[in-house]
Amino acid sequence: MFLKPYRPKSSAALKGSDSKKFRQRVEAAFPHVSVDQLVPAKAAVTQVKILTHGGVQSMVYCVDKLPLFFELDGGQLVPTLYTLWIVPDILPYFTTHEGVLPKLTNGADLMLPGVVPLGVGLSMYGHFKKGQLMAVNLTNNKSAVGVGQLARSSDELYMCGGHGVAIKMLHLFGDKLWSHEPSLVQQIPLVKTKALSGEDFPALGSETERRKTASPATPAPVTFATVAQTEELETETAALTLESQEAPESDEEAVEEASPELILKNAFLSALKNHGKKLPLPLLTSNFYRLYVVTEATEQIDLKKTRYKKLSNFLAEMVDQGFIVVREESKGVDKITSVDLEHPEVVNFITDVKASEANGAASETPLFHSELKEMYIVTDVTAAFFTKLNYKRGEGIPAGQIKKIVREYVSKHGLLHPLTKLVRPDDTLIELYGNREVSLSEMCSLITSKMEHSYQMCSGKDTSGKPLIQMSLATRSGNKKVTLVSNIEAYGIILAEFIKLCKQGAAASTSVVKLPHQKHEQLQIQGNQVRFVHTLLTETYKVPPKCILGLELAKDGKKNKKK
Template sequence: MFLKSYRLKSSAALKGAEAKKLRARLELAFPHISMETLLPAKANVTQLKILTHGGIASIVYCVEKQPLFFELDGGQLVPTVYTMWAEPHILPYFTTHEGVLPKLSNGADLMLPGVVPLGVGLNMFGHFKKGQLIAVNVTNNNSAIGVGQLARNSDELYMCGGHGVAVKMLHMFGDKLWAHEPRMLQQIPLQQAKTLTSEDFPALGATKCSPAEQICVPEVWDAETNELETGTAGLSLEENGETEVTDESTPELLLKNAFLAALKNNGKKLQLPLLTSNFYRLYVVPEAEEQIDLKKTRHKKLSNFLAEMVDQGFIVVREETKGVDKIIAVDLEHPELVNFITDVKKGDSSGAAAETPLFHSELKEMYIVSDVTAAFFTKLNYKRGEGIPVNQIKKIVREYVSKHCQVDPQTKLTKPDEVLQELCGNRLGSLSEITSMITSKMEHSYQMCSGKDTSGKPQIQMSLATRSGNKKVTLVSNIEAYGIIMAELIKLCKQGAAASTSIVKLPHQKHEQLQVQGNQIRFIYTLLTETYKVPPKCILGLDLAKDGKKKRK
């Protein structure tokens, strides 16, 4: 449902009374969970109306910018993985094997062959109804990796003979809803799963549930609870006469956004010096989402607002005569102005996701540094609980062995030092054997990684070149190594620098390069460091930037 980008139709900050009604709906739908931790009384609750890539209209409820619930057609409330991590027992679970996670992340539903049975016989798939909300976790981690709806009731699942869809997935770890607020992304928390024993599979007719069943299938999930859920399905904020208050309804924010949009869209075209009154009338007012009333803002007057913008460094204003002010300069490389192009206008039916994705995401297998292996990995600057990609483990072990261990020149077998002896014993072993012994004492997991991870990546190289007509162009290499979505970067360059931008393949070059017309070194540097958060040390070529406009004599 949220595998691909969705369109944001509107964003609304819920008032106190509206938030109470939402809390009441949640308490009816999930009566066994206390909502005080999920939805505190004074929390900032936002309602997002979205349109998925498949054309499905939905509502997402965010608490302190983090998506916690979304609404299906008909009004049924569904918890996100963030909610499941905060309140693990809000839904019953189906467990699958960890190797199934990459397939689910690619948009597949959970099939019956991938479900680990809860018991034997008719108890194999619990006692659930078709359409009931089900969370999915993996055999080595109790934390939820996704949420979906049961494709059939439990009896029908048992009669299917191990074929067909078990859970229709609605929301997954790593999808666009999980990544709604990039600054608040969380990886799957590790909750060690209990080893299954014969006690987890009671004989038919047994009345006592095993501890595992009590965790996965609490007593509250009976027919009565399902009826309660169904009874609240038709409720919605609109039916209760609630009014929507958008973020832009704040007069100050409405004015500031219109000002930034005016500079962003018209900054290169402004004929300076320009009367402040004309700038406001011709450029700011048309960019406003709603009618601006200066008297309702804290500024009260246009001159007071522009004075604040001067203090923040956006513009320079000069008073030519008494009462006549003109804008004489505009800083189009102001960080806030550069970043403004990534914000989606609320209420724009053609808008993209709540925040335009800037990076490619990739699900990676990881090994987590455990207490047993901490003594080894801390010598290599890795912390306890830190995830290490599978393909890096052997490289790390190889580097450690080459520095601290003795290798038999004939057999190529390694003699472990004192640290490795604690993990592998005292016998000689090959590099692969030592690596396997170390990973066997670590937790296996998955993490959603993106271009924000800069370790081991080549530096981004910025340079200048000359094209036909003695025109300068800016070339940028190694961008793809950081997982940056090139189409989005090109869009930002065209809008922010107002210059022709394209991807070129130069002779004798292995990778493609970004080409921007003119000397845009400083703009590219600011864009990469401010918007994409690339560390400055990872970028070369800033010394080629313009020092400033040459003064005419």
């Protein structure tokens, strides 16, 4: 429904009474969810009327600019992915394999062979009615990646013998509704599923099996569960496992495991182990703690509950133990200048791989805007036409470029009639759609009808046809030099993340400047940061150096050494 671009017709903020009515609609549609979690009483609710690519009118409701609901025919409210990420159990789930997601983003519905049943018999697909709203998640991640309607009832799905459509998809991660407000787009939260172990499959006749069978407190087998029910099942299973385990040898060991000092030290060692080689030294101690240590902690760190009380006291001890070297650049400004990754404690420290992966996935911020692009694939029938314009068979061409390519071909071969403005076909076009004169738009339609239609998730890493990034120097009040950077957004770079990297790496004030008589914005960075920006773009964002202008304005080596 939202894979192709839609056109907003109007947008209006709901007044107090209308906002209250909308809250009542949400509460009536989803009575098992607290409406305050999704639509707080004082939140700004916006109603956006849209016209989909297929000509269907719909309504999208944004809460504080974030699209949380859209309407189907008849006024039924459907939660978006953002809603499902805030309140995961607002809808029941069907689970599919990770490899199915690219097919869904290409426009396919979720087919029954891709659904992972959680039981046997008539209950293997739950007990749902036809047309019921369903969320879709993956075997390796509980978070929703799509929303749709059940194509058949659960009983009918069982009788299909594993064939046919299970869910008609309405909204997917990466589609136009997900990117409705580009500045607020979020990645899929990583909520890993519980891995099964040997303890989940006790041998028949074993003591564990007999105890589980005889225990009246053991829950009945769950054949299909929502996210909330799955979490309850995991909690109960963990409780049974803990009962079967031996108690700790002593209370002192249990206290030591929960020690705030130990949690802090392990997070510090994990930060050095996982990020030590990539640290942008010199690095502010506060940034090191906030960006690297806190994200590696297995539990929340409260410095006031440790014996150090302050970060400076903890880092001073780490300096004494030889882990890091800290230099005071000015009063109250401390920077880490070097780290010892060969320190025995760092070398021998074993990180919790699962925890570090989960934290990394949760804290990792995307560098580029993701966009689902409509593509047309060059087929055997159209290869003769496109090969003359340096396109290969099987190559994908964005839908927006087809008309440009057609115009280029017609102009190059002089096929446009000056009076009728119709295209006179040459031998290649005759083989393609016959010997008749057509308009440019009709020619585009005829060519695309013989191509394979597809979608592709694209990011800013594609540099073809994009303007060059321009770096320049300017002088502001007080003869202070600033570095100006233009055309970054054309490469899909998320400005907020780029600004954060500039502030951390260059330790310089960075802001967005809107210049008069220009559509695009510029980045303004304090000082001559040309070399730093060039390095950041080429190494972190992998922008080819040929796409960047202005490196000659960078400070030379002598000046950098004196500084």
